[in-house]
Amino acid sequence: MEFVRIQHIDNPLFAKMHRLMQEVFPPEEVLEYDLWKEPLEDPGIRVFVAVHEGEVVGATEYRYYTDMNVAMTDFTIIGQEGLGVGRFLARERQKDLLALAAENGKELYGMFAEIYDPYRVEEHNFGGIKPMDPFVRREVLSHLGYKRTSFTYVHPSWQNDGEAVSGLDLGFMPTNEEQTTLEADLIVTFLKRYYAVLPQKPQAWLDMVKDLESKETVELLPI
16 A cells, blocks of 8 residues: 655546545535645645555545644545555554654644544434444544543534534644643634635634633543
């Protein structure tokens, strides 16, 4: 299996990856095909696919913020069962991020991820791919070391229609497994940077950020 970075929209592997995203994720979570041009060419956004026998069997997008020394996992897709795709992507991503942090002269502080809560959202079947089942994914992320931040989380729809998307937790995987809190100002800085590309912010998101700005820390709780 190969871990291949995609940096151009005309890469044939990108069409396969985008089709896989449409099969797995709900529409409001998938950026339109043409709108991927700039993100793919952004050196700070890292999009990789797992290629097995010429086919895209998995994908992951993530980014590393040098000033905050944190990463964000945008998504991870397991497109085929029985190949160890999830483990392969997680291992290769972590190796890459540790190297990026080392180049920055630091040890990676941690990594954010939006994590579906299947106890609140039941309609997503994620293409019928069992490893993508929200219950399975939540347990896997817990095993990897992710914790959930202790506030009600929403995010702007990627369709940029001003709607708030709920049913998720904002997770964080600290490098120090004993860490039990996270700086609220770090969360605010991260969220404002991450969603700067979407001008249509729902009021629920603005209210959430304002509430975070009034706090010093946020608890990290078990998933």
